[in-house]
Structures are given as structure tokens and as C-alpha cells.
Amino acid sequence: MGSLRRVAIIGSSLAGIHAAEALRKAGYDSTITMVGEEQHLPYDRPPLSKQLLSGSWDTPRIQLRPHDVIEGLSLDWRRGQPAIALDPDAREVELQDASIVEYDALLVTTGTKPRxxxxxxxxxxxxxxxxxxxxxxxxxxxxxxxxxxxxxxxxxxxxxxxxxxxxxxxxxxxxxxxxxxxxxxxxxxxxxxxxxxxxxxxxxxxxxxxxxxxxxxxxxxxxxxxxxxxxxxxxxxGVGSEPATKWLETSGLEIDNGVVCDAFCRASAPGVYAAGDVARWHHPMTDELGRVEHWTNAREQAVAAVATLLADHDHPGARMLTAYAPVPYVWSDQYGSRIQVAGWTGGSDEVSVHRDAELGTTVALYRFGDRLGGVAGINATRRLLPLRRMVADRAGWDEALAAAAV
Ligand SMILES: Cc1cc2nc3c(=O)[nH]c(=O)nc-3n(C[C@H](O)[C@H](O)[C@H](O)COP(=O)(O)OP(=O)(O)OC[C@H]3O[C@@H](n4cnc5c(N)ncnc54)[C@H](O)[C@@H]3O)c2cc1C
The missing domain is CATH 3.50.50.60 (FAD/NAD(P)-binding domain)
Structure with missing residues (x-):
């Protein structure tokens, strides 16, 4: 692929800011245009329904990065400017104010909208x-x-x-x-x-x-x-969300419940990549397309997509490529209880629930065939740690049951 002088990131939130940082960390020192429809500087969403809603935190506390760190990234910021169309042949993105952003590589991190x-x-x-x-x-x-x-x-x-x-x-x-x-x-x-x-x-x-x-x-x-x-x-x-892909409708890019990507976060047009809530990529562990609406994934996938982008453009900062194959992870806080889920739960063949009344913990194991496919816990952070690793290792069901019983 050609030279890399202009990277555009559409969606200036969690995945977007992590992608920009990954580019700079790899030594990419040319233009990064960061397009975001929100006026705010990047902020964190999980506290919106937790600490910010309760009033224990206020707006400055949820900023993802302080001003000076963001300035240090030397971004060409387009704030309060939604992207409205993509022409992947011309390698151009049109913004609402009719301005055009030209790119050599484009990263889509536009997240989701409430259903x-x-x-x-x-x-x-x-x-x-x-x-x-x-x-x-x-x-x-x-x-x-x-x-x-x-x-x-x-x-x-x-x-x-x-x-x-x-x-x-x-x-x-x-x-x-x-x-x-x-x-x-x-x-x-x-x-x-x-x-x-x-x-x-x-x-x-x-x-x-x-x-x-x-x-x-x-x-x-x-x-x-x-x-x-x-x-x-x-x-x-709060009835779920939908990938923010309306602006891509006329682009010809393959969109199907998200921006469809290969296992390396490449979308269907050359030079276009996607990460975070909006990306539906081929997951090597499930051998299926999947989309993950979790905080940890947005951070990690942004870094993975940048690694592919750099490698595809023979950038000196590129490293050896591996397929993006995380074990999904999400947490939620309710009434002082922490709920955590790692791996896959939907469509499991069996769920085995282990409650410890004395400790007040609950752990659930999800069986797919003869393997452990996912785990969930309530107030069980420490018990979940080894089980999360077992999901990544595709541990056998009997081995997982024995570990949960300890
Ligand atoms: C209230 C709430 C609580 C959550 N709690 C948790 C939690 O406890 N644990 C957990 O794991 N996850 C949680 N999540 C999910 C987590 O926040 C998301 O997975 C994460 O924010 C995804 O990051 P992203 O960068 O992919 O997308 P987003 O954070 O959605 O960012 C996408 C950005 O793109 C912008 N954008 C969209 N369309 C355009 C366009 N056309 N042009 C320009 N910009 C555009 C959007 O305005 C937005 O700023 C929560 C989410 C919400 C909303």
C-alpha cells in the first residue's frame, strides 16, 4: 500500500483517543485528523450511569486525558463536526460543514447510538x-x-x-x-x-x-x-444500542450490524479500519463475526487496528501482526455489587451457578460443547481472575467446574 502521511480517525472518544496515542507511540509523526460530532473533549462513558449520575464525580473527573496530554498528540481536531459521508475510492470523508478530510488511512470509531x-x-x-x-x-x-x-x-x-x-x-x-x-x-x-x-x-x-x-x-x-x-x-x-454507521450508508463499505472487518480490523475497502463498539470483526476464537460494546474492547481494539494500519502501510513503527482475538470483558456496578462477565454467555449449552452465601459471592460458568466459553460473577472479582484465564485457554468443562468449586 502507498505512503502514510494522513490518518483520519472518525469518532473522538475512547477508541479514537487510544488509536491516536498508539499511532504517536509507534513513531507516526504526520497528520492525524480527529473528527468528533461531540463538542466535549474525549470522556469516559461508564461513569455516566454510575459516579456522574450519583454526583460523586463531576465532569472534569471523567475526561479521558488532560488538556496538555491531548495537545501533545498534535491532532488536527474537528470538534462538533459529524462525518456525513465516505468515498473510499477518492479516500475522502465529508463533514457536516461540507469540508472534506482526505486520508491515506481511515479508522472508524463512531461507537453506537441508543436504540x-x-x-x-x-x-x-x-x-x-x-x-x-x-x-x-x-x-x-x-x-x-x-x-x-x-x-x-x-x-x-x-x-x-x-x-x-x-x-x-x-x-x-x-x-x-x-x-x-x-x-x-x-x-x-x-x-x-x-x-x-x-x-x-x-x-x-x-x-x-x-x-x-x-x-x-x-x-x-x-x-x-x-x-x-x-x-x-x-x-x-435503555433498550440497547445500534452501531453509528448511518453516515456510511452510501459508501459501499460492507455494513451489517456494524462495520464488517476481518480478523485484523480491516474493513471492506482498502485503507479503512474500524475499532470499538462500531466494529464487527471476524473473531478467531468463535470463527464468527462479532461486535463487542465494552470499554476494554474499545481500548484494545483501537491499538490492534492501528497495528494493522501501520503494517499495511510498511510504516517503520509496525510490528508483527496477529489476529485480534480478545476474551470480551464487561463490568457493571449496582447497589454496591460488582457484576463481571468474561467471554461468551449467549447460546451456551449449560450454565453452572456457584453461590457462596458466607462470602456473598456468585460465580456462573457457561459451557459450550465440552469447553468453558464464559464466566460471570457477582462480587467475585478474585474468584473470577483464574476463570477468565481459563476461558482464554479454552479450558475443558470438568477442569473449570473443579476450579469454580475451590
Ligand atoms: C452509560 C454507559 C455506561 C457504560 N458502562 C460500561 C461499563 O460499566 N463497563 C463497560 O465495559 N462498558 C460500559 N459502557 C460501554 C463503553 O462505554 C463503550 O464500550 C465505549 O465507550 C466504546 O467506545 P467507542 O470509542 O467505541 O465508542 P463511543 O464511546 O460511543 O464513541 C464514539 C464517538 O463517535 C462519535 N460519533 C458518532 N458518529 C459520528 C460521526 N458520524 N462523526 C463524528 N463522530 C461521530 C460519538 O459522538 C462518540 O463521541 C457504558 C456505556 C454507556 C453509554
Whole structure:
């Protein structure tokens, strides 16, 4: 491939900033254009539903890097400027202000957007949570002591519900599946997490969906499809997210629930790479395309994509390439409990749950065939560490059961 003088990174958040740092660390000293639709400097998202929402941290604490470190990266910043189109043949990205960014290599790190409900969300008091501005708005709304409905019992909904209960607010959680968190943890662990919410006073409604939000100008009621109506002043909708690829629709790039990439984070057009929540890449461990919406992955995949980008352009800072094959990892904090998941859980053949009432820990093992495919834990950080390694090593099921029993 040709020379490397202009790298463009679209999406100036976690994966974006890690990619820029990886480029500079490898000795790449030419142009990095960093395009971000948000006005804010890069900030961290996990605290948005935890410390920032509770008010124990404020905005400066969640900045990913101090100003001087960002300045040291010598970026050509385009802040508050969404990319609106890509022409991979001309190697050009068009921004909303009609300016054009030319590149030799392009890294797409545009993350995800909250998924919508099939009902209008337009009323004041109905929120989604993805950005700092979303979190500040929800925090301000919580300060007014509202009656809260959380729509969706995934990680974000569960964390918002837990924070609202910590404030002593009435919380109804509406989950379409029979149990909260079961998409990420499976039914058995989802049941245990549901019990945690109920024990903390959440009115948990499972197997129902929202028919509509109603009120005079602002939210007053949430109608559910079982015919019940919940009085509410604040609704937070956390029903999953979708890859932010709308701007790539006319590019000809292969898009299928994310930017489709090979095992080295290369997208379908020469010189284009993707990393983080938006990337759906060929994972060598599963031999399938997969997308991971976790913090650890965004950091690690950005570095992996930069390694490929440098190698493809024969850059002197390039290193030997290996396929990107991480064991996915995510954590969530609810009511002072830490939930952690490593590896794969969905579609497992068996789940084995080990609860230690004395220590207050729970560990779940997920079997795929005769191997350990994933692990999850509640307040079990230390017990999980060796089990995470066993997932990476594709340990046998019996060996994993023996390790979990220790
Ligand atoms: C509230 C919340 C809590 C979370 N908690 C946890 C947790 O506890 N543990 C965990 O592992 N993960 C957690 N996550 C997930 C984690 O934050 C993400 O996996 C991570 O932020 C992904 O990084 P990214 O850089 O790929 O994408 P993002 O952080 O989404 O960044 C993408 C950036 O691209 C920008 N962008 C989008 N479209 C365009 C465009 N067309 N042009 C220019 N810029 C664009 C966006 O505005 C955004 O700034 C949480 C996420 C949220 C929202």
C-alpha cells in the first residue's frame, strides 16, 4: 500500500483517543485528523450511569486525558463536526460543514447510538443515556425527586434504577424478557440480578413492553402493553444500542450490524479500519463475526487496528501482526455489587451457578460443547481472575467446574 502521511480517525472518544496515542507511540509523526460530532473533549462513558449520575464525580473527573496530554498528540481536531459521508475510492470523508478530510488511512470509531422504541419518545422527561449531556440532564431530573420508570433491564437501565433507588426514589423497571440482564448473563444469573433489584425496592415488571408515554407537554404516565399504567415524571429508556454507521450508508463499505472487518480490523475497502463498539470483526476464537460494546474492547481494539494500519502501510513503527482475538470483558456496578462477565454467555449449552452465601459471592460458568466459553460473577472479582484465564485457554468443562468449586 502507498505512503502514510494522513490518518483520519472518525469518532473522538475512547477508541479514537487510544488509536491516536498508539499511532504517536509507534513513531507516526504526520497528520492525524480527529473528527468528533461531540463538542466535549474525549470522556469516559461508564461513569455516566454510575459516579456522574450519583454526583460523586463531576465532569472534569471523567475526561479521558488532560488538556496538555491531548495537545501533545498534535491532532488536527474537528470538534462538533459529524462525518456525513465516505468515498473510499477518492479516500475522502465529508463533514457536516461540507469540508472534506482526505486520508491515506481511515479508522472508524463512531461507537453506537441508543436504540429507539417503536413509540414516540418526544415528551419532556423521557431520556436515553449515551452522552455526557444525556447524563447531566438525567442527573438534574433525578435531583427533582421524580417517580422513575426505567425501560429496559440491561446494564444501563439496571444502573440507573439502582442510582434512583439509592436516592430513595420510587422505581418501576420494565423489561420485555422474563428476567432483567438475561441477554448478557443468561436466565439463571438474570434471575439472581432481578432478585437484587426487588430486594432494593424496585417494582420489577418483566415480560411487558411500553405502549406509550403520555402527559401534558411533559411525562406523566407510561402505558404498558399488559394494560397497566405507571405514573412517572422521569423515564430512562435503555433498550440497547445500534452501531453509528448511518453516515456510511452510501459508501459501499460492507455494513451489517456494524462495520464488517476481518480478523485484523480491516474493513471492506482498502485503507479503512474500524475499532470499538462500531466494529464487527471476524473473531478467531468463535470463527464468527462479532461486535463487542465494552470499554476494554474499545481500548484494545483501537491499538490492534492501528497495528494493522501501520503494517499495511510498511510504516517503520509496525510490528508483527496477529489476529485480534480478545476474551470480551464487561463490568457493571449496582447497589454496591460488582457484576463481571468474561467471554461468551449467549447460546451456551449449560450454565453452572456457584453461590457462596458466607462470602456473598456468585460465580456462573457457561459451557459450550465440552469447553468453558464464559464466566460471570457477582462480587467475585478474585474468584473470577483464574476463570477468565481459563476461558482464554479454552479450558475443558470438568477442569473449570473443579476450579469454580475451590
Ligand atoms: C452509560 C454507559 C455506561 C457504560 N458502562 C460500561 C461499563 O460499566 N463497563 C463497560 O465495559 N462498558 C460500559 N459502557 C460501554 C463503553 O462505554 C463503550 O464500550 C465505549 O465507550 C466504546 O467506545 P467507542 O470509542 O467505541 O465508542 P463511543 O464511546 O460511543 O464513541 C464514539 C464517538 O463517535 C462519535 N460519533 C458518532 N458518529 C459520528 C460521526 N458520524 N462523526 C463524528 N463522530 C461521530 C460519538 O459522538 C462518540 O463521541 C457504558 C456505556 C454507556 C453509554
Amino acid at each position: 429507539s422504541l417503536p413509540v414516540p419518545l418526544g415528551l419532556t422527561g423521557v431520556h436515553t443515556l449515551r452522552t455526557l449531556d444525556d447524563a447531566l440532564a438525567i442527573r438534574a431530573a433525578l435531583d427533582a425527586m421524580p417517580r422513575v420508570v426505567v425501560v429496559g433491564g440491561g446494564f444501563i437501565g439496571a444502573e440507573v434504577g439502582a442510582e434512583a433507588r439509592r436516592r430513595g426514589l420510587g422505581v418501576t423497571m420494565v423489561e420485555a424478557l422474563p428476567r432483567p440482564l438475561s441477554r448478557g448473563l443468561g436466565d439463571h444469573m438474570g434471575e439472581i440480578c432481578g432478585e437484587l433489584h426487588v430486594a432494593h425496592g424496585v417494582d420489577l415488571r418483566c415480560g411487558v413492553t411500553v405502549r406509550g408515554f403520555a402527559g401534558e407537554g411533559r411525562l406523566e404516565r407510561v402505558a404498558l402493553d399488559d394494560g397497566t399504567v405507571v405514573e412517572a415524571d422521569l423515564a430512562v429508556v
